[in-house]
Amino acid sequence: MKTHFLKKSVDSLGRLSLEAFKSASKIPVAVVLDNVRSLHNVGSVFRTSDAFSIERLLLCGITATPPHKELRKTALGATESVTWEYVATTADAISALKKEGFQIIAVEQAEHSVALEAFSPKADAKYALIFGHEVNGVDQEVLNQCDTVIEIAQSGTKHSLNVSVSAGVVLWHFHTALHA
Numbered sequence: 421m422k423t424h425f426l427k428k429s430v431d432s433l434g435r436l437s438l439e440a441f442k443s444a445s446k447i448p449v450a451v452v453l454d455n456v457r458s459l460h461n462v463g464s465v466f467r468t469s470d471a472f473s474i475e476r477l478l479l480c481g482i483t484a485t486p487p488h489k490e491l492r493k494t495a496l497g498a499t500e501s502v503t504w505e506y507v508a509t510t511a512d513a514i515s516a517l518k519k520e521g522f523q524i525i526a527v528e529q530a531e532h533s534v535a536l537e538a539f540s541p542k543a544d545a546k547y548a549l550i551f552g553h554e555v556n557g558v559d560q561e562v563l564n565q566c567d568t569v570i571e572i573a574q575s576g577t578k579h580s581l582n583v584s585v586s587a588g589v590v591l592w593h594f595h596t597a598l599h600a
Contacts (some may be wrong), residue, residue: 441501446475447598448546449591450517454510454562455481455553456583463494464584465551470498472595475546477504478513510550514565522548526566527590528558529580533571536590541597549590551583 436444451474456462462484469477479485485506486492486499507513514524523545541547550566552558557580563569572581572589581589 438501441470441473442503444473446473447595449474449594449598450476450478450522450546450548451587451591452478452510452513452517452548452550453480453483453583454550454558455556456483456551458554458583459484459488459490460494461554461582461584463491463496463498465587466491466495466498466502466504468584468588468591469502472591473599474591475503477502478517478548479504479506480510480513481508510559510562511565514548514550514562517548520546522546523568524548524550524566525568525570526550526552526558526563527570527572527586528552528563529571530563530569533569536570536572536593539568539570539593541594543598547594549587549594551587551590554583 451465451469453462453465456465462479466477484491486495486504492499507516517524525547527549550558550562552562570590572586574581580586
């Protein structure tokens with residue numbers, strides 16, 4: 421007998437209200453955007469950060485901040501649910517996060533990187549995940565401050581994934597490992 425798949429209604433998904441989401445526990449992950457130039461990418465990272473209940477989002481350098489029409493187009497309200505802050509430089513963000521006990525991890529193609537699937541997040545640790553500029557990636561000076569670099573395996577002809585896609589892949593991995 422053929423299974424019939426009935427699309428779920430929004431009401432049946434059981435999502436939290438904005439107020440309940442803000443007070444709900446989050447996974448111990450901060451996302452750092454290092455000079456991400458596309459407003460659509462920033463909005464997508466907001467939305468993905470909401471979906472996977474990250475602790476906060478740090479927008480650094482040229483990365484756009486809310487409110488902005490183009491950012492709102494892809495964030496779909498996540499600028500209201502995700503805790504975020506602007507930090508002038510990624511180096512300043514890293515310094516503050518290190519003082520708070522975060523392990524600093526860049527998502528980049530680099531020598532001595534660790535394959536994402538080989539990295540096992542620990543429930544008793546806090547992680548700051550750095551995603552870089554669409555063309556230049558994570559700045560080398562930022563990489564020099566990192567504890568680890570994670571790389572997403574790829575086998576096609578392109579050299580990299582879109583930054584918002586990378587964020588989705590990596591945050592899903594962390595959420596799956598850390599979500600209670």
